[in-house]
Every structure is written in structure tokens, then in C-alpha cells.
Amino acid sequence: MTTTAGAGPPPSLRSRRGAPRRELARWGLGVLGIIVLASLWELYKLLGPSDGLVLADARVLPRTSDLAMPHIWDMLARLSEPVTRADGSRPLWLEVAIAATATLGIAAAGWVVGLVVGVGLALVMQRWRLAEWGLLPWIVLSQTIPLIAFAPVVRSWGARVEIGSFEWQDWMSVALIASYLAFFPVAVGTLKGLQSPDVIHVELMRTYAVGWWKTLLRLRLPAAVPYLLPALRLAAANAVIGAIVAEVSTGLQGGIGRILIQYAGQASGDPSKAWGPIFGAIVLGLAAAGSIAVLGSVLRNYRRVEVDA
């Protein structure tokens, strides 16, 4: 019962029952990592060659000018200042936070659609071997289409969708593109998970004369959880990236992709400002991946079952 046949060993799982002190140490390490990164930035800015380093026409080291690498404290200070000098202008951090929330919402919608489609495809492929042979190559192939070719087409099609009172919104195009990136790891991961139970277990089910549905519910789905969780985390990161890129690509207003290019255009006169949305995008990615950790702790029992088995 400790080895699995054919499908490879289950992903190793660490015990989650860490002492509070260990929890504290983990947070401490995280903060330390950020401090180290910030110090490296400033250290390089202080000591690095002011014109960077170019080897054989390729830039290997960046310039250290304030234009290319603003000081950490300048970037942080900029976050607390208003976006522009206009009356009623919000502080930059708030503007970034609002945009990030909007993008997170779109990415979450894309993630949910990706989850449903991915799991659906995995179920179909697990049920019928023929479907796996027929679908899997296409699923892999789907990820080779560049987003910049894909985004205008999605928006163009979306503009024509109008069913009754339902009208396609621009953010839905972005969510769809996000889901397009998100469904892939879910489909592949879930399929692997559904196929992971030992043959001996499957045969046990068969001796009980249990049907496919019940086998799925009692055996395959619980067994798929350890495979599903990393896939979902990957899908969350993909959905965020897809949403940001699609926002830039289709020119959607209100999200972080839009202010990312808007502020990049202002980086000559206001170099620190352009970093605001970049930090926002990082926090966004962490939040998306972190929410999967929450989901993981909800499903922890299934994960432990897998290990104990």
C-alpha cells in the first residue's frame, strides 16, 4: 500500500503541524529575504558600474542611474504620494491596490472557469481512454498559441456575443484569456491524480461491484487532491499573468495591466512611479497563490490520507 503502480510516487508532503515558533521563523525568513533583496539592490546601485556592463552588444548588467534603478526608499515614498497633482488624486498605493483588486477579481473568474473546464476535461479523459488519446495532444497544443495572437480574436468574438439581456463585457474577454492559461495545469494535473490510485484499490472497488461514479467519488477524487493542489496554484499564477497580459493587450480599463503601461510611459519624468504597479502585480501573484494555500488547508485531510496510505 505504500507504493503506487504505474502512476509514480505521490508528491511528498510535509507535516503541517509546525510549532508556533517554527511558524514565526518562517515569517521571519520571508521578511529577511525581502530585506536581503532590497540590500542587494541598493548595494549594486552603490557599487555597480554607473553605465552597467555590455558584453558583445548584450547588456549583462543594468545601469545604476536613478532612471533605471530608483532607490528603494524613493519607490516606497512614491507609493504614499498622490498619483498626480490633480485635485482629489488618490495616493499611488491606493490606486495600485484598487487596480490590483479589479485584476484579482478577473483572474479569479478566469481561474474558476479554468478549474471547471480543466477538471471536466480530466474526468472525460479518465473515463474514456479514447478521449485521452484524442484530447491530450490538443490540450498541450493549445498552450503554444501566443497570447498576442489570441487576445484580439477573443475580444472580436466577444463583441458579437449577445444573448437576450446578457451582453459580453470587455472584462469577460480578459477572464476568458486568463482561464485559457489556467485550465491547462488543472486538466493535466487532475488527470494524473485521477489515474494515481493503486491498481489494487481500483480492483478492490471492482470486487465490491462499485460503479464508475462511486469509484470516482470514494477513490479517485480523494487521490487526486495532492495532484490538484499544485496544479491549482500553477493555475492561479497563470490566471494572474494571463489577466494582466490580456488587459494590456486589449486595453481594458481599471486593472493593473493598464496602469502598468500607463506609468511605464511616464517613467522618464517619474521613474519611481512605474514601480508601483510592478509591486502591485507581485502582491497580486502572492495573494493568488496564497489563497490556494488556504484551500489546501481546507483539504488537508485528503492530503494526509494520501500520505498515510
Next chain:
Amino acid sequence: MTHSTRRRATISAIGITAALALSACSSTSEEPTDSGDGGDGGGALTPVSLQLQWLPQGQFAGYFAAQEQGFFEEEGLEVEIIPSGGDIVPQDALANGDVDYAIAWVPKVLGSIEAGADITNIAQIFQRSGTLQVAWADSGIESIKDFEGKTIGSWGFGNEWEIFAAMAENGVDASTVEIITQDFNMNAFLSGDIDAAQAMTYNEYAQLFETPNPETGELYTPDDFNVIDYNETGGSMLQDAIWADAERIADDEEYQQTTVAFLKAVIKGWVYARDNPEEASEITLNAGSGWGPSHELWMVNETNKLIWPSPNGIGIIDEEEWNSTVALSLATVNETGAQIITEEPPATAWSNEWIQQALDQLTEEGVDVTGEGFEPIEVELNEGGN
């Protein structure tokens, strides 16, 4: 027992996650709608969509002014102004039937027309080219002839054509020139990676004066740069024009009427931006432009300079200018050996019929559509455009 409670908790947790995700989306979906509200102006309004070629900014002030001031409504139209991101090509969106009208540069569209897009230039809003090439004052680059052996910046995607056209006009050997793709900002130029950078009068050129000189701590001034204006190089091409569906405008009477009404409102919008640059700048900021107020005002003011005065009336396509752009598009070859077009565009590629109708009606109403007495304002730029 424990299994079933656990499972119930799991299912409800997933449900909550999904609900949160969906509610987050519904809140974002409300945002875009408030840009399109215009109150009810009585009778049914004809829905019209206009595709811009970039994000909302002063370059498009006239359209946003027409929206905000209710000029579209007065003409019985409900207009949706659609910004473009990096990958939405306005003329493609128009040719695909996604939108009713589009704003795009003439040479870029000529290429699309040759590739099969059936669209018509119905109004040449910008009468002049707004493209500059900017070099440092001490660089020795004072004219196109000085480009030889230098690194020249361009944004690519069809923005390089004026550079190659001007070089061909001035007998510059283009093979000695290195074209470098520029970013959205002037950092590559300021850092010295580019000898002469492409800049629009209304945007990137202003960015230079919003940037402090690290040596003095003061903002850069025009004395720090040499500026080459493409209008004076023989290589300038027509820029922002309004394009319509050629097939529909040929025999769809409703579309023809809508077009004239649309053009009338657009002209009124640009007249408003000409006479009230501060308010127009405010309007574009409210429409979602992300620039600082001083940069935005500069942009509206410089855009006005590209439009006004319009001796023949705003939007009229000057046949001579059109032919010159076509001739340059036929002759110009870029660094990859590509040409914009290889044969003359069809006669349907432009028409003054609709803009003339709009101008006539507005002149009757007493609107000044030529702007003979136009005087630009003075705009002071602040650091970072704020």
C-alpha cells in the same frame, strides 16, 4: 461521520471561494458602464462604436469632449469610445465589423487596405504630422542627413516609415543607420542608447521637459535638444484620420446619415477642445487618461496645433497631401526590405463627401470649422508631468 462533516466543510469552502470570486468580478463589471452613460436624450439613439488607436489621452480630446459635452447625443448618437491596448489594431477591428469607425494613421491603413481591408478615410483630422526626431544639442545631429552611422529610435509597428521615407528623400544610405526599437518612454534616449529618438510633439517630446537633468537637478529645456520635424523633411505622412467601412458607406443609407451626424459631433468636439483646452484636458483625464494634468494639457494643446488652423475645414483630406503619403508609401523600403504598399490604393480609400456635408451643415449653424484665428496656449510642464 467525520468524513461526511469534513466533506461538507470542504464543499462549502469551495462554494465560498467561488462566490467571493464571482462577487469580485461583478463589482469590476460595473466600472466600464459608467463611461457610457449619457442620460436619456428623448428619442432612441443610434448606437455607434469608435475604436481609438491607443489609451485615452489628449490626442483624442475631441472625441471625449464630444462625448462629455453631449454633442453625440445632439446628433442622435450613443457613442462608445473603445480604447486600444497593445494588440488591438483599429483598422482590423473596423474591417472585421467589430466597430463602426476607427482612428488610425494613413500609411498603416494603406498597408491594411492592400491586404484586403475594405475601409475609407472619411476625415483627416490631423492635418500635419506630429512626429519628431530628437537628439542632444551637442550630438551634431541637426538634419536627416546626419543620421548616417547613428542609432535611431523608433517604436516600430509602422511608426518607422516616416524615418525611412525622410532618409530616402534626403539621400541617406539607410543601411548605415541602426534602427532601435523604443520603449513607451524616453529612457533609452536619456541613457544614451539612442542617438536620435522618435517623439510625438504631444507626448514623448514633453516627457523630456518633465525629466530633471541629473547634472543640474533642473528640468531639461528645449535648448538641450536638437529637433527634426518630419513636416520639414519631405518624409512626413498623414496621421490620425477617421476610417469607415467602405462597403457600408457606399450603399447603406442609414450608415451614411450616421456618418455625417457622427462627423458633425466630432468636429464640434474638436472645436470645443480648440476653444477650451483646459476643460478638454480635464475631460480626457476623467475619461481614464493616466497622465498628470500638466502633461495632459500639453497634449491637448499640441494636438490642437496639428489640427488648427484647417483652411479647408477640419477633416478635409488635402488631395496633394494624400497623394504625397501614397507616393511615399509606394517608394519607401524599410530595413527588412518591406514596403508599405506595392500598388496604388483603390479609389474607395478616401472620400471627402461625408466630411464636406458635415462641414456645410455646421458652417450654416455658425460653427467656426477652420480656426483661422487659432492661437495655442502656453503650457508649463511639471516634473513627471504632474
